[in-house]
Amino acid sequence: xxxxxxxxxxxxxxxxxxxxxxxxxxxxxxxxxxxxxxxxxxxxxxxxxxxxxxxxxxxxxxxxxxxxxxxxxxxxxxxxxxxxxxxxxxxxxxxxxxxxxxxxxxxxxxxxxxxxxxxxxxxxxxxxxxxxxxxxxxxxxxxxxxxxxxxxxxxxxxxxxxxxxxxxxxxxxxxxxxxxxxxxxxxxxxxxxxxxxxxxxxxxxxxxxxxxxxxxxxxxxxxxxxxxxxxxxxxxxxxxxxxxxxxxxxxxxxxxxxxxxxxxxxxxxxxxxxxxxxxxxxxxxxxxxxxxxxxxxxxxxxxxxxxxxxxxxxxxxxxxxxxxxxxxxxxxxxxxxxxxxxxxxxxxxxxxxxxxxxxxxxxxxxxxxxxxxxxxxxxxxxxxxxxxxxxxxxxxxxxxxxxxxxxxxxxxxxxxxxxxxxxxxxxxxxxxxxxxxxxxxxxxxxxxxxxxxxxxxxxxxxxxxxxxxxxxxxxxxxxxxxxxxxxxxxxxxxxxxxxxxxxxxxxxxxxxxxxxxxxxxxxxxxxxxxxxxxxxxxxxxxxxxxxxxxxxxxxxxxxxxxxxxxxxxxxxxxxxxxxxxxxxxxxxxxxxxxxxxxxxxxxxxxxxxxxxxxxxxxxxxxxxxxxxxxxxxxxxxxxxxxxxxxxxxxxxxx
Amino acid sequence: xxxxxxxxxxxxxxxxxxxxxxxxxxxxxxxxxxxxxxxxxxxxxxxxxxxxxxxxxxxxxxxxxxxxxxxxxxxxxxxxxxxxxxxxxxxxxxxxxxxxxxxxxxxxxxxxxxxxxxxxxxxxxxxxxxxxxxxxxxxxxxxxxxxxxxxxxxxxxxxxxxxxxxxxxxxxxxxxxxxxxxxxxxxxxxxxxxxxxxxxxxxxxxxxxxxxxxxxxxxxxxxxxxxxxxxxxxxxxxxxxxxxxxxxxxxxxxxx
Numbered sequence: 001x002x003x004x005x006x007x008x009x010x011x012x013x014x015x016x017x018x019x020x021x022x023x024x025x026x027x028x029x030x031x032x033x034x035x036x037x038x039x040x041x042x043x044x045x046x047x048x049x050x051x052x053x054x055x056x057x058x059x060x061x062x063x064x065x066x067x068x069x070x071x072x073x074x075x076x077x078x079x080x081x082x083x084x085x086x087x088x089x090x091x092x093x094x095x096x097x098x099x100x101x102x103x104x105x106x107x108x109x110x111x112x113x114x115x116x117x118x119x120x121x122x123x124x125x126x127x128x129x130x131x132x133x134x135x136x137x138x139x140x141x142x143x144x145x146x147x148x149x150x151x152x153x154x155x156x157x158x159x160x161x162x163x164x165x166x167x168x169x170x171x172x173x174x175x176x177x178x179x180x181x182x183x184x185x186x187x188x189x190x191x192x193x194x195x196x197x198x199x200x201x202x203x204x205x206x207x208x209x210x211x212x213x214x215x216x217x218x219x220x221x222x223x224x225x226x227x228x229x230x231x232x233x234x235x236x237x238x239x240x241x242x243x244x245x246x247x248x249x250x251x252x253x254x255x256x257x258x259x260x261x262x263x264x265x266x267x268x269x270x271x272x273x274x275x276x277x278x279x280x281x282x283x284x285x286x287x288x289x290x291x292x293x294x295x296x297x298x299x300x301x302x303x304x305x306x307x308x309x310x311x312x313x314x315x316x317x318x319x320x321x322x323x324x325x326x327x328x329x330x331x332x333x334x335x336x337x338x339x340x341x342x343x344x345x346x347x348x349x350x351x352x353x354x355x356x357x358x359x360x361x362x363x364x365x366x367x368x369x370x371x372x373x374x375x376x377x378x379x380x381x382x383x384x385x386x387x388x389x390x391x392x393x394x395x396x397x398x399x400x401x402x403x404x405x406x407x408x409x410x411x412x413x414x415x416x417x418x419x420x421x422x423x424x425x426x427x428x429x430x431x432x433x434x435x436x437x438x439x440x441x442x443x444x445x446x447x448x449x450x451x452x453x454x455x456x457x458x459x460x461x462x463x464x465x466x467x468x469x470x471x472x473x474x475x476x477x478x479x480x481x482x483x484x485x486x487x488x489x490x491x492x493x494x495x496x497x498x499x500x501x502x503x504x505x506x507x508x509x510x511x512x513x514x515x516x517x518x519x520x521x522x523x524x525x526x527x528x529x530x531x532x533x534x535x536x537x538x539x540x541x542x543x544x545x546x547x548x549x550x551x552x553x554x555x556x557x558x559x560x561x562x563x564x565x566x567x568x569x570x571x572x573x574x575x576x577x578x579x580x581x582x583x584x585x586x587x588x589x590x591x592x593x594x595x596x597x598x599x600x601x602x603x604x605x606x607x608x609x610x611x612x613x614x615x616x617x618x619x620x621x622x623x624x625x626x627x628x629x630x631x632x633x634x635x636x637x638x639x640x641x642x643x644x645x646x647x648x649x650x651x652x653x654x
Numbered sequence: 655x656x657x658x659x660x661x662x663x664x665x666x667x668x669x670x671x672x673x674x675x676x677x678x679x680x681x682x683x684x685x686x687x688x689x690x691x692x693x694x695x696x697x698x699x700x701x702x703x704x705x706x707x708x709x710x711x712x713x714x715x716x717x718x719x720x721x722x723x724x725x726x727x728x729x730x731x732x733x734x735x736x737x738x739x740x741x742x743x744x745x746x747x748x749x750x751x752x753x754x755x756x757x758x759x760x761x762x763x764x765x766x767x768x769x770x771x772x773x774x775x776x777x778x779x780x781x782x783x784x785x786x787x788x789x790x791x792x793x794x795x796x797x798x799x800x801x802x803x804x805x806x807x808x809x810x811x812x813x814x815x816x817x818x819x820x821x822x823x824x825x826x827x828x829x830x831x832x833x834x835x836x837x838x839x840x841x842x843x844x845x846x847x848x849x850x851x852x853x854x855x856x857x858x859x860x861x862x863x864x865x866x867x868x869x870x871x872x873x874x875x876x877x878x879x880x881x882x883x884x885x886x887x888x889x890x891x892x893x894x895x896x897x898x899x900x901x902x903x904x905x906x907x908x909x910x
Binding site for chain 2: 012013016017020021023024025027028029031032035036039040042043044046047050053054057085086087152155156158159162163166167170173174177178181182185186190193194197198200201202203205215216217219220224227230231234
C-alpha cells in the first residue's frame with residue numbers, strides 16, 4: 001500500500017508553489033513602495049512649501065524690525081518647533097546669503113522599525129529642498145529642508161508586517177491545499193486502483209470504486225467495478241456494492257488545519273482581551289487574564305480520561321462533524337463576552353468541543369499510520385494543528401488590530417464552519433484498527449493495565465519532559481508573553497507575530513524531528529536535548545529582556561518544544577507497548593494528556609501569584625530552571641533503567 | 655495534465671486572495687496616511703491664520719473689529735485650491751468673517767462648542783464625507799473663548815489620489831499574478847512530469863490490456879518498456895490486471 005499518498009506528490013510541488021507566492025508578494029510590495037512614494041509626493045511638496053512660507057513670515061517679521069539674520073535669537077528653538085509639526089523633516093538649516101549657517105535644528109529621535117525598511121526600499125539620497133527668504137525684494141538667506149527618505153516606508157511598516165503575516169499564512173494554506181489536491185488527483189486514485197486490483201487478484205469481488213474517487217484512472221475503475229457488479233448480478237443480488245473502504249491521513253489535514261486556525265485565532269490577545277473585559281471585585285487583572293486559559297486546560301483535562309472511551313464509541317468522522325457547530329457557537333460566545341467570567345466559561349466550552357474534535361483526528365491519524373511510523377504520524381498531526389495555530393495566532397493579531405478582538409472571534413466561528421464543510425466531504429467514515437507492535441519484554445508484569453502509569457520510565461517522562469514543557473507552553477507562551485510584551489507597549493499585531501514564531505518553529509522543525517525520532521536518532525536524545533534547549537532559553541531571561549530578547553527566546557523555546565512534543569507521545573507509546581497488558585497504550589496516552597493539562601493549570605495558577613511578587617522575567621527563568629531539572633531526571637532514570645536492563649539480560653543469560 | 659491545471663488553480667486562487675488583501679490593506683493605509691498628513695498641514699495653516707485675530711483678542715477686542723479680515727482669510731485660502739472656505743466665528747458662535755458669501759449655509763452649529771471643549775492645543779478635527787474640517791480656537795489672555803477659526807478642506811483631490819493609488823496597486827498586482835501564473839505553469843509541468851509519466855504509463859498498460867480483448871488475441875504485445883515511479887510500476891499493474899481478470903473469468907464461468 002502506498003504510504004501517505006499525498007505526501008510524495010505534494011512535497012516536490014509545494015516548494016515551487018510557495019516560491020511563486022513569496023516572489024509575487026515581494027515584487028508587489030516593492031512596486032507598492034514606489035507607487036506610494038510617488039502618490040504621496042504632491043502632499044509632501046505642499047507641506048514643504050508651507051514650512052517655507054511659515055518660517056519665512058516669522059523671519060521676515062524679525063528682519064522688518066531691523067534684526068540682521070545672523071543674530072536672530074531663539075531661531076534654533078523655533079526651528080525645532082517646526083520639526084515637531086512636520087514629521088518628515090529631518091533637518092532644517094537657516095543659511096545667510098554668504099552660505100554660513102545661522103541656525104539649525106535636527107531631529108533626534110529614531111523611528112523604531114526603520115531598519116526593516118532598508119531591505120525593501122532603496123536608500124535614496126536624502127532629499128533636500130531650498131526655500132529662499134526674501135525681505136523687501138532682496139534675498140537675505142536660504143532655508144534648507146532635509147526630508148527623511150524613509151518617511152513613507154516607515155509609515156508602511158505596519159502594512160508590510162501585516163502582509164508578511166498574510167503571506168506566511170497563505171504559504172501554509174497553499175501547502176495544505178496542494179497536498180489535498182495532489183492526494184485527490186494522484187495519490188488516492190493510484191492507491192485505490194492498486195488496492196482493488198490486489199483484492200480482485202485474490203478473488204475478492206465485493207468492492208467497487210466510484211468514478212469520482214478514481215480521478216483520471218476512471219476508465220480502469222469502471223472496468224474493475226463492473227466485474228464486481230456483474231458477478232453480484234449473476235448471483236441474483238442487486239445490492240449497491242460498497243466503495244472500497246480507504247482512509248488516509250490526508251483526509252483530515254485540510255479540515256483540521258482550518259479548524260485549528262479558527263480556534264487559535266485568539267492566541268495573541270486572549271489574556272489581554274479577558275483582562276480588559278473586567279469582572280467582579282475579587283477578580284484581579286492577572287486572574288482575569290488567566291481565567292480563560294485555566295478554563296481551557298480544565299476542560300481539556302476533564303475530557304482526557306474519557307478520550308479512549310469516546311473514541312471507541314463514536315467514529316472519528318461523526319465526532320468531528322458534531323463538534324463543528326458547537327465550536328462555532330462557543331466562539332461566538334467568547335466574542336460577545338463582556339466579563340472575564342463569561343469569556344472564561346465560553347472559552348472553556350470551546351476547549352471541550354475542541355478536545356473532542358482533535359481526539360477524533362488524532363485517532364484517525366494513528367489508525368491510518370503505517371507500521372513503525374508513530375512519531376511521524378503524530379508529527380504530521382501536530383504539524384497540521386500547529387500550522388493552524390501559527391496561522392490563527394498571526395492572523396488573529398492582524399485582525400484584532402484592525403477590526404477589534406470581539407469581531408475576530410466571529411470570523412473564527414465562520415472558519416470553524418468552513419472546516420466542517422470541508423471535513424464532511426473528505427473524512428472517511430470507516431477506518432481499520434491499529435496494528436499493534438509486539439516487542440520482546442524482559443519481565444512479565446502483573447496487575448491491571450492502569451499499572452502502566454506507575455512504570456518508572458513513564459513517570460520520568462512525565463516529570464522530566466511533559467510537565468515542564470506544558471507549564472512552559474501555558475505560562476510562558478499563552479500568558480506571560482502577551483502580557484509582558486503588552487506591558488512594554490507592544491501592540492497586538494506585533495505580539496501576534498512574536499507568538500507566531502513559536503508555532504513557526506514547530507511547523508518548520510516538526511517533520512524533521514519526527515523523522516529523526518523514528519529513525520536514526522531515536523526518542524531520548526531528542527527529548528533530553530529539547531528540554532535542555534528550552535530550559536536554557538527561558539533561564540536566559542534573567543540576563544536580558546525586551547522585545548527582541550523575548551522574540552528570540554520564544555523561537556528557541558519553540559525549537560525545544562518541537563523536539564519534545566511528538567517525541568514524548570511516541571516514547572509513551574513505546575513504553576506502553578513494551579508492556580504486554582492490553583489497552584496500555586490508550587491509558588498511557590490518556591494519562592499523559594491529563595497530567596499535562598493538570599500541570600499546566602497548576603503552573604498558571606502559581607504563575608499569577610509569582611508574577612505579582614517576583615516579576616515576569618524571574619518567573620520565566622524559574623520555569624527554565626524546572627526544565628533543566630527535568631533534563632537531569634531523564635538522564636538519571638535512563639542510566640538507571642539501562643543498568644537494570646543490562647543486569648536482567650545477564651541474569652536470564654540472553 | 656489535469657493535475658497541473660488543478661494545482662495551478664489552487665496556486666492562482668491563493669495568490670489572488672493574498673494580493674487582493676494586500677491591495678486593500680495598502681490602499682486603506684495610504685488613505686489613512688494621506689488624511690493624517692493633510693489634517694496636520696491644515697492645523698499649521700489654521701495656526702498661522704489665527705495670529706492676527708489672536709493679537710486682536712489679546713487686546714480684549716471682539717474679533718469682528720478686524721477690518722481686513724476677509725483679505726487675510728483669502729490670502730490663506732489661495733495658498734491651496736482645495737480649501738473650500740475659511741470661517742472666523744465670534745464668541746457666540748456666529749460667523750463674523752468668512753471667505754464664503756453664504757456662510758450660514760456651511761457652518762454647523764456644533765463646531766464652536768466642540769472646539770472649545772477640545773482645548774487650545776487639540777483643535778477641531780472632523781472628517782465628513784466630502785471635507786476635512788480643521789479648527790483652532792482663539793482665546794483671550796483671561797482664557798476666555800473669543801472665537802475660533804475653521805478651515806473647510808475639500809476631499810475630492812485626496813479621494814482621487816487614493817483611487818489612483820488603488821488602481822496602480824491593483825494593476826501591478828494583476829500583472830504580477832499573470833506573470834506568476836505563467837511561470838508557475840511552466841514550473842509545474844516540470845515538477846509534475848513524473849506524475850504525468852506514471853499515469854500515462856498505467857493508462858497505456860491498461861490500453862494494451864483492452865486491445866487484447868477487441869483483437870481477441872491473447873498474445874502479449876509488450877513492446878513498450880514498463881514505467882515506474884511514485885512507488886508503483888506499470889509492470890506490477892499489468893500482472894495484477896491479468897491475475898484479477900483470470901479470477902473474474904473463473905468466478906463468472908463457475909457453474910451454480
